[in-house]
Structures are given as structure tokens and as C-alpha cells.
Amino acid sequence: MIAKKMIKMVEGSSAIRAMFEEGNRLAKEVGAENVYDFSLGNPNVPAPERVNQEMIRIIKETDSLTLHGYNKSNSGFEDVRKTVATTLNKRHQTNFTQKNIIMTVGAAGGLNVILKAIIDPGDEVIVFAPYFGEYRSYVSNYDGVLVEVSPNTETFQPKLSEFAAKITAKTKAVIVNSPNNPTGVVYSEETIKGLAKILLEKEQEFGTDIVLISDEPYRELAYDSAEVPYLTKYYHNTVIGYSFSKSLSMPGDRIGYLVIPDEVADSEQVLAAANVANRILGYVNAPNLQQKVVAACIDEKTDIAYYDRNRKTLYEGLSKLGFTCIKPEGAFYLFVKTPIADEKAFVAAAKKYNILIVPGSSFGCPGFVRIAYCVAYETITRALPKFAELMKEYE
Amino acid sequence: MIAKKMIKMVEGSSAIRAMFEEGNRLAKEVGAENVYDFSLGNPNVPAPERVNQEMIRIIKETDSLTLHGYNKSNSGFEDVRKTVATTLNKRHQTNFTQKNIIMTVGAAGGLNVILKAIIDPGDEVIVFAPYFGEYRSYVSNYDGVLVEVSPNTETFQPKLSEFAAKITAKTKAVIVNSPNNPTGVVYSEETIKGLAKILLEKEQEFGTDIVLISDEPYRELAYDSAEVPYLTKYYHNTVIGYSFSKSLSMPGDRIGYLVIPDEVADSEQVLAAANVANRILGYVNAPNLQQKVVAACIDEKTDIAYYDRNRKTLYEGLSKLGFTCIKPEGAFYLFVKTPIADEKAFVAAAKKYNILIVPGSSFGCPGFVRIAYCVAYETITRALPKFAELMKEYE
Numbered sequence: 001m002i003a004k005k006m007i008k009m010v011e012g013s014s015a016i017r018a019m020f021e022e023g024n025r026l027a028k029e030v031g032a033e034n035v036y037d038f039s040l041g042n043p044n045v046p047a048p049e050r051v052n053q054e055m056i057r058i059i060k061e062t063d064s065l066t067l068h069g070y071n072k073s074n075s076g077f078e079d080v081r082k083t084v085a086t087t088l089n090k091r092h093q094t095n096f097t098q099k100n101i102i103m104t105v106g107a108a109g110g111l112n113v114i115l116k117a118i119i120d121p122g123d124e125v126i127v128f129a130p131y132f133g134e135y136r137s138y139v140s141n142y143d144g145v146l147v148e149v150s151p152n153t154e155t156f157q158p159k160l161s162e163f164a165a166k167i168t169a170k171t172k173a174v175i176v177n178s179p180n181n182p183t184g185v186v187y188s189e190e191t192i193k194g195l196a197k198i199l200l201e202k203e204q205e206f207g208t209d210i211v212l213i214s215d216e217p218y219r220e221l222a223y224d225s226a227e228v229p230y231l232t233k234y235y236h237n238t239v240i241g242y243s244f245s246k247s248l249s250m251p252g253d254r255i256g257y258l259v260i261p262d263e264v265a266d267s268e269q270v271l272a273a274a275n276v277a278n279r280i281l282g283y284v285n286a287p288n289l290q291q292k293v294v295a296a297c298i299d300e301k302t303d304i305a306y307y308d309r310n311r312k313t314l315y316e317g318l319s320k321l322g323f324t325c326i327k328p329e330g331a332f333y334l335f336v337k338t339p340i341a342d343e344k345a346f347v348a349a350a351k352k353y354n355i356l357i358v359p360g361s362s363f364g365c366p367g368f369v370r371i372a373y374c375v376a377y378e379t380i381t382r383a384l385p386k387f388a389e390l391m392k393e394y395e
Numbered sequence: 396m397i398a399k400k401m402i403k404m405v406e407g408s409s410a411i412r413a414m415f416e417e418g419n420r421l422a423k424e425v426g427a428e429n430v431y432d433f434s435l436g437n438p439n440v441p442a443p444e445r446v447n448q449e450m451i452r453i454i455k456e457t458d459s460l461t462l463h464g465y466n467k468s469n470s471g472f473e474d475v476r477k478t479v480a481t482t483l484n485k486r487h488q489t490n491f492t493q494k495n496i497i498m499t500v501g502a503a504g505g506l507n508v509i510l511k512a513i514i515d516p517g518d519e520v521i522v523f524a525p526y527f528g529e530y531r532s533y534v535s536n537y538d539g540v541l542v543e544v545s546p547n548t549e550t551f552q553p554k555l556s557e558f559a560a561k562i563t564a565k566t567k568a569v570i571v572n573s574p575n576n577p578t579g580v581v582y583s584e585e586t587i588k589g590l591a592k593i594l595l596e597k598e599q600e601f602g603t604d605i606v607l608i609s610d611e612p613y614r615e616l617a618y619d620s621a622e623v624p625y626l627t628k629y630y631h632n633t634v635i636g637y638s639f640s641k642s643l644s645m646p647g648d649r650i651g652y653l654v655i656p657d658e659v660a661d662s663e664q665v666l667a668a669a670n671v672a673n674r675i676l677g678y679v680n681a682p683n684l685q686q687k688v689v690a691a692c693i694d695e696k697t698d699i700a701y702y703d704r705n706r707k708t709l710y711e712g713l714s715k716l717g718f719t720c721i722k723p724e725g726a727f728y729l730f731v732k733t734p735i736a737d738e739k740a741f742v743a744a745a746k747k748y749n750i751l752i753v754p755g756s757s758f759g760c761p762g763f764v765r766i767a768y769c770v771a772y773e774t775i776t777r778a779l780p781k782f783a784e785l786m787k788e789y790e
Contacts, residue, residue: 001604001661002668003515003537009675010667020467046459055684059450064441068645072415105500105649108677116536120398137675141511142398209396250463252683254500266396272405273397280404280532282507283500287682288647289450 036383043249054296071285076103083295092230103286107243117273123172128158130365156185167202179218182370183335184328196235218331220247226329236263255290310373317384332374339394353386431778438644449691466680471498478690487625498681502638512668518567523553525760551580574613577765578730579723591630613726615642621724631658650685705768712779727769734789748781
């Protein structure tokens with residue numbers, strides 16, 4: 001009955017659901033407090049209090065037809081887009097106007113919109129392993145071809161020479177994600193400059209335009225004052241996909257935006273196509289109230305100190321136990337090398353200790369596991385002895 | 396730069412935008428009160444007061460991580476889906492459970508989700524002219540082939556014999572929309588029974604499953620106690636796409652649902668595929684707060700008397716002026732025969748009187764225009780003399 005393309009996806013999804021149900025089963029069996037669920041990137045720091053305050057204020061103060069009606073433009077409220085542009089300009093010394101901003105149903109919505117706008121069947125989209133597994137589905141939605149650059153498992157910075165070699169006349173886009181899911185690594189300015197240089201050279205070589213899509217849900221989650229370069233300043237054909245899911249802890253509200261700068265080739269046309277894609281993919285417009293709330297809360301910050309304590313405790317704890325992983329500079333994930341090559345077997349072994357983690361092969365990088373530390377601090381301190389027991393199996 | 400498929404869509408969208416900008420220009424020139432904008436299906440009856448009251452209550456009372464976090468299932472909150480199922484069972488004597496309900500980003504989101512779940516490239520999707528023009532884009536998103544059944548311009552009920560003749564082994568879905576946009580016609584029980592009979596026969600003839608997708612944003616907008624049959628009761632492979640955009644006047648909130656009954660072939664698989672489609676199309680889940688609000692307001696009603704007065708005044712007014720159109724039983728549109736065959740020329744002529752309406756060719760039915768009467772009553776009374784002047788041009 002279902003579409004052929006969906007059959008494998010449903011099977012994959014059943015595996016994730018099986019894990020989820022296993023977690024529920026475990027919770028019933030041993031108590032929720034004895035299940036160490038590090039599987040999901042769902043923020044456990046509540047949204048800043050001001051989010052709810054502004055929501056209520058906006059509901060009370062906004063004319064009902066404006067609050068609940070269709071937006072005049074599928075790209076969203078003009079004042080909201082203006083606030084986003086102004087804030088970006090202040091933070092990053094850019095020159096955006098509301099015209100460059102399209103409000104979207106989270107970054108997932110934004111990535112789908114820009115891919116729908118630019119990808120023809122067979123176009124190649126390059127990603128750097130390890131990468132967020134959903135990119136596979138998003139690219140496949142528009143019949144694009146995902147091209148993986150293999151991981152540098154020392155630094156987890158993109159391998160630039162392999163990247164250059166994999167660009168062809170069919171390369172239409174490159175997706176980067178920094179701070180990175182699943183490694184927590186921030187791509188350095190040096191990396192970005194190298195990436196931009198290669199892209200410019202290849203655009204000239206092939207006479208093509210290659211869009212650098214920067215997926216930035218973790219931009220505001222950078223530790224130790226790590227600098228996260230703003231990519232539109234390094235390369236002309238850059239499109240930003242942003243989400244408030246992590247910065248304001250509101251993933252269930254489904255709100256983010258795209259930035260399509262004037263410097264992008266045919267920018268007017270790309271903006272128009274993205275506006276149409278926002279409509280015909282069925283989003284129509286990002287939810288109204290959430291648009292207005294994020295504009296009102298655009299300078300609010302999540303409690304990064306909370307994640308930072310988790311980061312340090314988990315990183316140091318696991319390192320002491322003999323696990324190897326790169327110290328993350330951002331996001332809320334540790335990407336840990338497994339003591340055996342078959343990380344799926346390791347994930348299965350961890351489950352015996354009620355530890356739920358995600359195999360690296362989900363991110364195009366086997367031999368590693370992702371541990372999401374957006375959990376209660378106590379989950380980490382209580383899980384560490386379990387990790388110790390687990391590690392003993394491999395000594 | 397943009398995808399080939401998008402080029403024509405951007406051009407089409409520019410035409411609509413041009414109309415929109417023309418409206419803005421006119422409003423500046425002659426004053427907004429002298430522009431008779433009947434072009435958009437954007438409810439002008441405010442959302443019931445309880446919508447805002449419940450929004451505020453839910454924001455105050457709900458745990459922040461539940462209110463703003465990811466849903467456990469991409470299909471939405473369990474309690475919300477249960478409320479929807481229970482309400483449908485009470486109203487329509489059906490037997491749904493929460494399992495059959497998937498909360499979506501409006502009906503536009505729901506239609507995209509079910510089409511993504513079932514359509515393979517080349518699959519045929521039948522629609523009955525006149526039909527909501529966006530179906531073209533939704534079907535094209537998944538490389539389906541739109542097959543039109545020509546309109547019965549007397550009754551605007553589907554032409555069943557032509558329908559039967561157009562079903563092939565490649566027919567995967569049929570989309571119906573009743574009360575109908577753009578005609579306001581409610582498909583009769585006789586029509587639905589005839590449609591179901593043909594579908595069952597053709598399924599047997601071809602050994603296929605054909606999904607009847609019922610797009611129902613206007614279900615609650617039926618006048619004079621018109622009965623709107625609930626299609627799952629007439630045909631096993633029926634999927635409902637519902638929206639609260641019109642029933643609660645909240646189109647900008649982007650909230651609706653799909654019903655996928657157990658009677659649908661491979662229903663478990665279809666539900667799983669729709670759940671995955673909801674995720675990978677980037678919706679992830681319908682916005683949380685809006686899910687909870689529609690559950691809390693599920694028995695609220697819009698002010699249908701307001702639309703009804705508009706309907707009668709406009710229908711009677713235009714009939715007196717010599718215009719021909721079917722009296723709508725639902726929705727908030729009149730579909731009027733134009734005094735000349737070229738309805739686009741008529742639309743252009745109307746603009747001279749500051750009347751903005753949509754050509755029937757946008758709905759696959761030239762020779763007609765759609766007049767959306769979800770406007771202020773005064774817009775109608777003040778527009779009628781202008782329609783009189785316009786009609787004089789054709790006497």
C-alpha cells in the first residue's frame with residue numbers, strides 16, 4: 001500500500017521505535033530513575049520564563065485575526081523577520097533585511113524548504129560524516145543524491161582534500177552543521193575559510209553555483225567562549241537554517257528561520273522559490289504565535305551552564321574510565337569511540353545496564369556512539385558507575 | 396539556480412503576488428474600505444474567545460518541558476489524539492482510537508503527509524474540477540500525476556461516469572473536498588455512495604487499493620443543516636484530512652489532523668509511513684500548544700451565522716444583477732459564471748471597480764470566478780453596486 005521509497009524508512013523508524021519502546025519497558029521494569037536514556041536531543045533545560053510570559057502577553061494584546069489568521073506572506077510576519085534581520089546584523093555585522101528572512105517550521109522545515117527550492121533530481125548534496133541522519137531523508141525527499149565525505153576521527157573537522165575531490169559538476173549543495181550533531185565539535189574559522197576557498201574554485205572550474213547550507217540549531221550552545229563563525233561572511237552562496245529548538249528549548253513549538261542573503265546567486269528567485277516551497281510543502285507559514293514569541297525573546301538565552309556541567313562531568317567521567325572522545329565545544333552530545341569496532345554490539349551491551357545510546361552508523365560514522373547529555377545531572381552521575389561496569393566487559 | 400520544477404511555480408506565484416500587490420496599491424490609492432477583496436479564504440470571524448482563554452490556561456498549567464519539548468511520537472500528544480478520536484466517534488458513530496489519529500500542520504500538512512506516504516512516481520491521483528489549486532502542487536511534490544474529472548457546471552457534484560472511466564491500474568488516490576472550495580457545494584450522500592461503489596468495483600477489477608482522501612477544512616461550515624456525510628463510513632480505504640483553520644478560525648496556527656482508520660488496507664503500515672512522513676517532511680510534530688488548544692476547544696464553533704448572512708446577501712444580490720451561480724450549502728465561497736467565456740478578462744474588468752476575485756481556471760474550471768465571502772458584511776453591501784456597474788458592461 002505505501003510508497004516504495006517509504007518502505008525502508010518505515011523499517012528504520014521501527015528500529016528507533018523499538019528502542020523507544022525498550023526504554024519504556026525498562027522504565028516499567030526497573031523504574032524510570034534507573035534508566036539512563038541518552039538517546040534523544042530533547043533539551044531538558046526548560047524554556048526561559050520569558051517565553052511563557054511573552055506568549056501570554058502576545059495572546060492578550062494581539063488582534064485575533066492577526067494572531068490566528070494566515071500571514072500576508074508565506075515567509076512570515078514582516079515585523080518578526082525585521083527583528084531577526086536586525087539582531088543578526090548586530091551580532092554578526094551582516095547586512096540583512098526582512099526580505100532575506102523566511103520564518104520556518106524549525107530548522108527541519110527550513111532545510112526542506114531550501115532543498116525543495118534548489119534541488120533537481122540527481123543533484124548531489126555533500127555532507128561531512130558524522131552528520132545528522134535526517135539529512136539523508138531530506139535530500140531523498142527531492143531525489144537528490146547524498147555524497148558523504150569520510151570523517152576525520154581525530155579532530156572531526158571536515159576533510160577538505162576529500163571534499164574538493166568529491167565536488168562534481170552535479171554538486172548543488174553542501175550541508176554543514178556546527179556546533180555539530182553528533183560530535184559537539186565547532187568547525188574552526190580555518191576550516192570554514194578552506195571550505196569557502198574550495199567552493200569558489202570549484203564553482204569557477206565547473207561554471208556552477210554551489211549552495212553552502214549551514215544548519216545551525218546549536219549556534220547558541222557553545223562553551224568556553226568558543227567562536228562559531230557566521231558562514232555568510234565567508235562564502236557568497238551561503239544559506240542559514242536556524243532553529244529556536246535548542247536556543248530557547250522549544251523544539252515542540254516548531255519555529256526557526258532561513259537566511260538567504262542578497263549575495264546568493266539569483267537571490268530574488270531563490271527567495272521566491274523558498275517562499276513557494278514553504279507554501280506547497282504544506283507549512284503555509286510558520287505558526288504565528290511562535291513567530292511573535294521568538295521575536296520578543298530573541299535575546300533570551302538558555303541555561304548553558306547546566307549543559308556545561310553535564311558536559312564536563314560526563315567527559316571527565318568517561319575519560320577516566322578509559323573511553324576516548326573529543327571534548328565537545330558545543331551542542332549537547334559526546335561522540336565516544338567504542339572499545340570494539342562493532343558499535344551496534346556495544347549499544348546492545350549498554351542496554352543491559354539500562355544505558356540507551358545511539359550507534360555512530362546512524363550518523364555515517366561506525367565505531368562510535370552518540371551520548372546526548374541534555375539530561376538531568378543525576379542521570380549522568382548515576383550512569384557513570386554503569387558505564388564503568390560496561391567498560392569492564394572489554395578489558 | 397532554482398530547481399527546474401520550481402520555475403513555473405514561482406512564475407504562477409508571482410501572478411498571485413502581483414494581484415496581492417495590486418490590492419495593496421489600490422488600498423493606498425482609494426482607501427482600504429473602497430477595495431473589495433474577495434480573493435482569499437482567510438476567515439474574518441475571529442477565533443472563539445475560548446481559544447485564547449485555553450491557550451493561556453495551557454501555558455500556565457503545563458509543565459514547560461511537555462509544553463515546549465518534542466512530542467514522544469511524531470503523530471502528536473496521546474491525550475490530544477484520544478480527544479479527537481472520541482469526539483469523532485460521538486459525532487459520526489465511528490470506532491477510532493488515538494492510534495488512528497495523526498496531528499498535522501493543518502490540512503495542507505496532512506495532505507502532504509498522506510501523499511508522501513502512499514504515492515510512487517507516476518501514480519495517478521484523481522480530482523474533480525473545480526478543485527483547490529494547491530492539490531496540483533501537493534501531488535507534484537511526490538511526482539504523482541494529477542488526473543482531472545471535468546466539472547458538472549449545473550450541480551457541481553462529481554461526474555461519476557467520467558470518474559469511473561478515468562480510473563486505471565495506476566490510480567492510487569482520489570481527493571474530494573466537501574463542502575467544496577471553490578463552489579460551496581456539499582457532495583450528497585447519493586454522490587458518495589456512487590463514488591464508493593465505483594471505487595470498490597475498480598479495486599476489484601484492477602486488484603489495487605485506491606485511497607479516497609477527504610480534505611475537510613470546511614466540514615463545520617454547512618448551512619441550513621446540510622448533512623456532510625462522513626466518508627470513512629462509505630468506503631474502507633478512506634483517509635480524512637481535517638483542519639481547524641476554518642472551524643476555529645486559526646489558519647495561522649497551522650493545526651489539523653489525519654484520520655487513518657483500521658479498515659484501510661495495511662493500515663498499520665500506512666500509519667507508520669505517515670508518522671515517518673510527518674517527521675522527514677520537516678514538520679516533526681504539529682505545534683504542541685496548538686495541539687492542546689484544539690483538544691480543549693474541540694466542541695467550540697465558529698460564528699456560522701455571520702458567514703450565512705454574507706452568503707445570502709451576496710447570493711441574492713448577485714442573482715438579482717443577473718449573475719448565475721449555484722447556491723452554496725457550505726464553506727464561504729460563491730462560484731459565479733462569468734458573463735463572458737474568458738473569465739480572466741472578467742477578473743481584469745472587475746479590478747477596474749476595485750473588486751478582487753479569482754479566475755476559475757485556478758480551480759480547473761474556466762468560465763467561472765470564485766468570490767470568497769469571508770469578509771466584512773459591509774464589504775458585500777458596498778461591493779454590490781460595483782458588481783452592478785461591472786455587469787452593465789456585458790449587457
